[in-house]
Amino acid sequence: MDGFAAVDFGFAREVLQRGIAALYLIAFVSTLNQFRALLGEHGLLPAPELLAWAGSSPRARRLLRPTLFLRVRYTDRRLVALCIAGIVLSAALVAGLPQLAPPWVPMACFLLLWLGYMSISSIGQTFYGFGWEMLLLEAGFLAAFLGSASQPPPTVVIVLFWWLAIRLEFGAGMIKIRGGREWRDLTALMYHHETQPMPGPLSRQAHLLPAWFHRLEVIGNHVAQLGAPWLLLAPILGLWIPRAATGPATGAATGSAAWPAIVGAVGAGVVIATQLWLVLTGNFAWLNGATVVLAFSAVGIPLGAPHHPVTALPGAIDGLPLPWFAVTAAVGLLYVWLSVPAVRNLFSRRQAMNASFNRWQLANAYGAFGTVTKERIEIVIEGTMLRYADPDPLTGEWREYGFKGKPGDRNRIPRQFAPYHLRLDWLMWFLPLGRMSEDWFAMLLVRLLEADAPTLRLLRHDPFAGQRPAQVRAVAYRYRFTTRAQHRESGRVWVRDRRRVVVRPLSLGDGEPPGG
Numbered sequence: 001m002d003g004f005a006a007v008d009f010g011f012a013r014e015v016l017q018r019g020i021a022a023l024y025l026i027a028f029v030s031t032l033n034q035f036r037a038l039l040g041e042h043g044l045l046p047a048p049e050l051l052a053w054a055g056s057s058p059r060a061r062r063l064l065r066p067t068l069f070l071r072v073r074y075t076d077r078r079l080v081a082l083c084i085a086g087i088v089l090s091a092a093l094v095a096g097l098p099q100l101a102p103p104w105v106p107m108a109c110f111l112l113l114w115l116g117y118m119s120i121s122s123i124g125q126t127f128y129g130f131g132w133e134m135l136l137l138e139a140g141f142l143a144a145f146l147g148s149a150s151q152p153p154p155t156v157v158i159v160l161f162w163w164l165a166i167r168l169e170f171g172a173g174m175i176k177i178r179g180g181r182e183w184r185d186l187t188a189l190m191y192h193h194e195t196q197p198m199p200g201p202l203s204r205q206a207h208l209l210p211a212w213f214h215r216l217e218v219i220g221n222h223v224a225q226l227g228a229p230w231l232l233l234a235p236i237l238g239l240w241i242p243r244a245a246t247g248p249a250t251g252a253a254t255g256s257a258a259w260p261a262i263v264g265a266v267g268a269g270v271v272i273a274t275q276l277w278l279v280l281t282g283n284f285a286w287l288n289g290a291t292v293v294l295a296f297s298a299v300g301i302p303l304g305a306p307h308h309p310v311t312a313l314p315g316a317i318d319g320l321p322l323p324w325f326a327v328t329a330a331v332g333l334l335y336v337w338l339s340v341p342a343v344r345n346l347f348s349r350r351q352a353m354n355a356s357f358n359r360w361q362l363a364n365a366y367g368a369f370g371t372v373t374k375e376r377i378e379i380v381i382e383g384t385m386l387r388y389a390d391p392d393p394l395t396g397e398w399r400e401y402g403f404k405g406k407p408g409d410r411n412r413i414p415r416q417f418a419p420y421h422l423r424l425d426w427l428m429w430f431l432p433l434g435r436m437s438e439d440w441f442a443m444l445l446v447r448l449l450e451a452d453a454p455t456l457r458l459l460r461h462d463p464f465a466g467q468r469p470a471q472v473r474a475v476a477y478r479y480r481f482t483t484r485a486q487h488r489e490s491g492r493v494w495v496r497d498r499r500r501v502v503v504r505p506l507s508l509g510d511g512e513p514p515g516g
Contacts, residue, residue, distance in 0.1 A: 173225030179370025231267025
């Protein structure tokens with residue numbers, strides 16, 4: 001670093017800009033494929049109804065986060081247009097095209113992505129109530145101020161990315177330490193691989209590893225989340241190391257000036273390694289990918305021609321044009337003010353998880369899995385072409401609906417979907433955790449009775465090939481991974497035992513809403 005210019009972080013900027021743009025591309029594709037069935041005009045939780053409520057009074061309007069759809073009437077066609085625009089703009093940033101122009105061009109592109117995706121997530125209700133939605137928005141906002149190839153990255157923005165990574169990782173670590181006892185007695189990962197919301201292809205193999213390995217996993221997690229993120233700040237110390245310790249031609253750190261950059265890169269490496277393990281053993285949408293991208297912000301590798309001597313450029317401070325310097329400095333000051341609640345939250349005994357302290361979702365609190373579920377209960381939806389008076393017939397022609405990501409078929413190896421986000425599958429995991437009365441689930445059962453085509457496209461398997469079933473019901477099962485011996489004998493990935501019917505058989509025209 002050289003004062004206000006992070007001259008050694010050209011590579012970090014490339015990874016941040018292109019990586020965050022790639023995540024936006026995935027998010028817009030996910031929205032294009034799922035939003036209309038989940039939240040569109042005829043979705044499970046129609047967004048137009050939420051917008052009508054928000055427009056009913058100034059107070060209700062203020063409770064809704066900023067969205068373009070408060071000014072422009074929502075339609076499914078407009079949602080599609082917004083998604084396509086977001087995909088095209090994201091792809092251009094991944095290719096690096098706007099970054100070839102002055103810094104105002106990539107700034108405008110990222111701010112458009114930020115505002116566009118905020119307009120979607122603000123009306124996404126529970127289907128967009130995940131921490132990585134806020135994370136993507138905040139990362140996109142900060143990426144807008146990284147500049148372009150015509151000048152070095154601003155130091156203040158690189159440091160803000162380190163602060164984001166610290167809030168993300170350290171916040172998650174503190175949530176665990178303050179959360180379930182399993183994180184303190186090192187047993188959490190003896191359950192997690194089996195009970196996580198959406199296992200991946202290698203989750204069973206990870207679950208079957210010995211207990212001592214799972215304890216090492218927990219220790220490694222604590223090191224990576226509680227210690228390593230703070231190492232990302234080490235390159236700041238380079239600002240106080242005498243310039244004589246740097247190479248005269250390129251400004252690259254040498255000798256005693258190199259160690260802060262090395263320490264920062266080590267911290268980034270630890271974070272990246274643990275995130276890649278999580279990618280291999282689970283499906284957490286783009287959370288792990290975003291964390292990897294953010295960690296690269298601490299990897300100090302200069303790119304392109306040297307910017308030194310940075311003070312030789314007229315009308316510039318350390319190589320940053322004065323107007324651009326003023327804008328990035330203002331962003332830094334804004335974040336100092338916005339971060340006060342986040343700092344308090346990190347060190348609070350009542351730490352909030354995945355919380356925003358302002359309407360624009362900047363300087364948020366992050367964290368996940370403060371407690372680990374020790375038993376996997378799956379809600380299996382079944383349908384039949386017959387009508388039964390008995391609410392729980394043990395025999396009959398009941399056929400299961402298959403989901404793309406969540407466990408169902410006992411012989412099916414879980415698939416890898418991350419960084420793509422299967423929103424319906426994720427919410428199905430929360431149902432047995434006290435959320436069976438959610439409105440969207442009641443409407444899902446109605447849509448299955450109607451054989452609604454957009455809803456069925458969210459599933460992997462419709463047992464009735466597009467025909468309307470006479471009845472549907474929901475049954476709770478306990479799922480466990482097969483042992484190695486059980487797998488050799490049966491070839492199955494899961495074993496399950498039936499618990500109870502949690503939603504009685506329903507048919508179209510039933511007056512009583514679905515419920516436990």
